[in-house]
Amino acid sequence: MSDPQTVSNAVAKLYDTYPFPPEPILDEPPPGYNWRWNWLAAYSFCTGRKPPKQDIRILDAGCGSGVGTEYLVHLNPQAQVVGIDLSSGTLEVAKERCQRSGADRVEFHHLSLYDVEQLRGEFDLINCVGVLHHLPDPIRGIQALAKKLAPGGLMHIFVYGELGRWEIRLMQKAIALLQNEKRGDYPDGVHVGRKIFASLPENNRLLKREKERWSMENQRDECFADMYVHPQEIDYNIDTLFELIDASGLEFIGFSNPSFWNLERLLGKAPELIERAEELSKRQNYRLIELLDPEVTHYEFFLGRPPITKADWSNDNALLSAIPELNPCIDGFPSKCVFNYDYQIINFSETEFEFLQKCDGNSTVAEILVEIQLGLDGVRTLMQQQLLILTPA
Known part of the structure; x- marks a missing residue:
């Protein structure tokens, strides 16, 4: 089945037969969050700071039955969202899902990724989950999407990994x-x-x-x-993944599950091997990790279109004058025990808890530290855990 149109027709037929994902349709916003779909949390993860604007345009490229689209609308109250998909049957499910839950800032188009240039304008956030690996020509697909990404914009991608599959x-x-x-x-x-x-x-x-x-x-x-029984699937390893990324012409910002890509968790008992790995390139390190832990069923990562300005909080004065607020993707606050952005349990010390309670989006770090004896190292610890979103002075 090498003809691209034949492949596309077969994929559309699969999803017309079995709309995917098959999550139930609710008469209320979907539960919880996926931080990768929250513009504030995702932008802060990628750049270390709060985005300069929130009235953005989001494209859900290959939206399927609208599970991610619905979250994108509800998690980003100022955004306009566009969803496209190859399967008309699945799009009908997406429309009903968003209509029922009140996700009303969205429009849908029956469109292939290859034809995305037919949409007007550019997008600040492009979400493409579980799609590129089902295309006959993923490189053509990612290049088409890259052309629609606005300067300073982010693209969140999910593709399959060959080792774990x-x-x-x-x-x-x-x-x-x-x-x-x-x-x-x-x-x-x-x-x-x-x-x-x-x-x-x-x-x-x-x-x-x-x-x-x-x-x-x-x-x-x-x-x-x-x-x-999918008619088309391409699985990746680190080497072929970066061929895809390089072809996009965009900047690789990082994997959105960084804890997996930490060599210390695998070779921490052998510091001399960690030292040897420091001689390797970043990509070789990634390859080493997946070879040693071949559970990689998929890759989730962010790309960006320059200029992307990353905040540097190593300067104490810059950090003191920044305005902190809580990451919106935290569950359970105000409590000393919460689920963080990645649904891991975090326990706060009394001082950390008091500091976080003062992060109202108005006071600077310096103003809060006058009252709370946490210190800048403590603030940086909270930042590393993605608990804070900072606005530079």
Whole structure:
């Protein structure tokens, strides 16, 4: 299936048959948050400061059934959001989802990523989750999106990783072989795949991986079909990922799960190896980490279009004159025990808690420290944990 139009038609047919993601439609805003979709939190993560404006334009490129689109509208109350997708059936679900939850600052277009230039203007934030790896030509796709990113804008991307999806790829190929001439009949593919899993011995590697990692979500046929009978998938490793990124012409800002890409967690007991790794380039370090921990099922990262000004808070005076406020993606405050932006539990000391309570978006760090004996090192600790968003003086 090498013809791009044939591939696109097959992908559209899959999602017309099984709209994805199959999250329930609610008559209220969706629960919780994904900080990568919150402009304040994402911009601060990428630059270390509060964005200069919040009345932005956001593109959800390959919006599917609108799960991410809905969050983008509700988490960014001043933004105008546009969603595009290849599947008309899935778009209908997205429209209903957003209508029902009151996500009314959004417009949808039945459009391929390749044709995104047909949309007016540029976008400050482009979200492209789970899409590029399903394109016949991902490089053409990312280049088309890059042209629509405004100067100073951010792009959040999610693509599959080959190392952690090895068993999935084997299962995809097995289903395709057994389907034979029925390939493209997606309900039949789901039926065949479920029959295989039901028949495999308990100690089979594919079955064990499915049970330990995927079986809960794959109870739904939409998820099973997206994973095992998709007609088009390209999986990446660090080397091929950066070929894609370099082709975009944009700046790689960083992975949005930085704790995974920390070599200390793997080789911390061997400081001489950590020292050797310091001789490697950043990309070689990333490659080393995924080779040592081949659980990488996907890559999540931010790209940006220069000029992107990153704040430098190493200067004490700059930090003292900044205005801090709480990261909007924190759950449980005001309490000394909260979920942070990444849903990890954080416990505050009494002094940290008092400082955070004073972060009202009006007072400077210096003014708060007159009352609270936290010190600049304490403030920097809160910053490193993404608990604060700072506005420079």
